[in-house]
Amino acid sequence: MIILYTTERDYPWGALRSTHASKVKAVLEEKRLPYRIENLPPGHLWKKPPEMLARHPLGKVPYIEDGSLTVFDSTVINEYLDERYPEPPLMPSSAVERAMVRQLEQFGDEAILIGDLPLIWMPYWSEPAKRDSERMEKGREGLRKRDLPYLEQVLGSADADSYICGNFSLADAPYMALAMVLEVDGMPLADFPRVERYLANLRARPSYRAISAKTPVSDAAGRSQWP
Secondary structure, eight states, rough: EEEEOOOOEEEETTTOOOOHHHHHHHHHHHHHHEEEEOOOOHHHHHHHHHHHTTTTTTTSSOEEEEEEEESSSSSHHHHHHHSSSSSSOOOOHHHHHHHHHHHHHHHHIIIIIIIIIIHHHHHSSOGGOOOHHHHHHHHHHHIIIIIHHHHHHHGGOOTTTOOTTSSGGGGHHHHHHHHHHHHHHHHOOOOHHHHHHHHHHTTTTTGGGOTTTTSSSGGGOGGGOOO
């Protein structure tokens, strides 16, 4: 069984999750692979104990153990999972289409999950009275000015019920995490109707239940919802 190492906690305002681990969990769910979650204390991300560094030299999550193999970095993990467990395939067959998937996955990862989204999401790990609202608004403004206009443009040629590269693929994994954060934050998306529809499509997938902040940590695996 695959073990996913991450940090998840139930708080009065919802179950808070690592966005990058959510990328991996979405793929595990889409692949219908047996896995369990190993929750590390959040302090490990700052203290970086030796047992954590032995698995991820930067002391980050997520990383997985698949038998005797340890794989870290959410993008590398997801490509490993798609190659090691090829059904259903989450990468297209042609070189051009695969490049588009990787390009859009990289944008979601670097511009959003590493860039603007932490400014919104990290304050949610504190009780409401202690959140930096100015910092959160800076993150929202970054989404509005750069990230969401680009996604709106990319989605302009997509069918109403399709995903960012047509069929659901690894490119959609970081945007599953975006859908999770914006569901919690409630940021208005009226200026980005294609993005709003796309995120709603992602939330409608059975795999989304496993990363939704509405799902308690103890019930976070969505496999029971599979048809």
